[in-house]
Amino acid sequence: xxxxxxxxxxxxxxxxxxxxxxDGWRELLQRRAEAGGYPAPVTELLGEMTAAAVLLHxxxxxxxxxxxxxxxxxxxxxxxxEVQPDxxxxxxxxxxxxxxxxxxxxxxxxxxxxGCCAITLDPRQRQPGQQPYQGIVPLHDADxxxxxxxxxxxxxxxxxxxxxxxxxxxxxxxxxxxxxLIQRMPTAGLGNLAGRGHERSxxxxxxxxxxxxxxxxxxxxxxxxxxxxxxxxxxLFWQEHLMxxxxxxxxxxFACTCSRERVAAMLRGLGPAEVESILAERGEVDVGCEFxxxxxRFDAVDAARLFLAQAQQxxxxxxxx
Ligand SMILES: [Zn+2]
Numbered sequence: 001x002x003x004x005x006x007x008x009x010x011x012x013x014x015x016x017x018x019x020x021x022x023d024g025w026r027e028l029l030q031r032r033a034e035a036g037g038y039p040a041p042v043t044e045l046l047g048e049m050t051a052a053a054v055l056l057h058x059x060x061x062x063x064x065x066x067x068x069x070x071x072x073x074x075x076x077x078x079x080x081x082e083v084q085p086d087x088x089x090x091x092x093x094x095x096x097x098x099x100x101x102x103x104x105x106x107x108x109x110x111x112x113x114x115g116c117c118a119i120t121l122d123p124r125q126r127q128p129g130q131q132p133y134q135g136i137v138p139l140h141d142a143d144x145x146x147x148x149x150x151x152x153x154x155x156x157x158x159x160x161x162x163x164x165x166x167x168x169x170x171x172x173x174x175x176x177x178x179x180x181l182i183q184r185m186p187t188a189g190l191g192n193l194a195g196r197g198h199e200r201s202x203x204x205x206x207x208x209x210x211x212x213x214x215x216x217x218x219x220x221x222x223x224x225x226x227x228x229x230x231x232x233x234x235x236l237f238w239q240e241h242l243m244x245x246x247x248x249x250x251x252x253x254f255a256c257t258c259s260r261e262r263v264a265a266m267l268r269g270l271g272p273a274e275v276e277s278i279l280a281e282r283g284e285v286d287v288g289c290e291f292x293x294x295x296x297r298f299d300a301v302d303a304a305r306l307f308l309a310q311a312q313q314x315x316x317x318x319x320x321x
Pocket of ligand 1: 258290
């Protein structure tokens with residue numbers, strides 16, 4: 001079973017989360033295998049993205065999808081990992097054939113320095129005119145050197161854009177996608193009037209975070225993939241006062257949000273002329289979901305209904321037979 005654990009450190013302004021995606025991750029890859037599967041470096045990157053997206057969403061209160069997306073300028077054209085508030089996740093990547101099995105992140109997505117990575121928060125109920133929030137994740141450090149790990153890119157993003165000191169360890173293979181996140185909690189009160197009388201100084205709290213972050217960063221990718229959550233947390237933090245948070249959140253699971261209704265709405269958006277021309281050419285409209293591999297087929301009769309329904313139904317009703 002996939003698992004997500006959240007925890008705090010008693011007395012220290014540090015929180016953490018550990019995710020291990022197992023059955024859901026394998027299902028996602030299995031569905032993709034029918035379309036040829038991914039080369040190993042892409043499996044690894046997409047798994048790390050998915051684990052990271054679960055960790056980041058689990059750390060915020062947001063009623064909508066968190067989407068982590070990379071648009072690459074190398075053999076990887078695009079990779080997307082999406083997580084819903086109930087921790088349902090899906091992910092997909094588009095790759096040109098012939099990826100070097102030893103390709104690293106830079107060789108995969110940032111060959112000419114034009115790769116791009118973004119985090120989007122897309123509200124479930126978007127108000128008219130409301131745009132999703134988007135943050136740009138740097139692919140280079142402050143000196144302009146390309147970062148070779150997704151965990152470093154996201155750590156830098158959290159520091160620069162969210163002012164949150166964050167360390168991540170991420171790893172994935174074709175069995176497990178896993179991640180550990182350690183974050184310094186924003187401390188209310190320190191440095192202002194309300195903070196007076198605090199027993200612990202800012203220097204103590206810096207030291208707490210540094211110590212726990214150093215322990216977290218000693219975790220190897222191999223250990224992260226191999227060890228179960230209890231063993232891993234004990235091995236890293238046995239000298240700390242770690243407190244597990246039992247949250248109401250569900251365990252992460254693979255699930256796709258595609259539906260025949262959504263595909264129908266997209267076809268209506270194309271317009272009758274475009275749909276007619278596809279029908280004339282191929283006899284049916286066959287739309288495959290990139291995330292889960294589900295096919296939605298519309299023959300001439302379905303297509304006619306699509307636009308008939310639109311003409312007869314009041315705006316806003318979006319139901320197809
Ligand atoms: Zn789907």
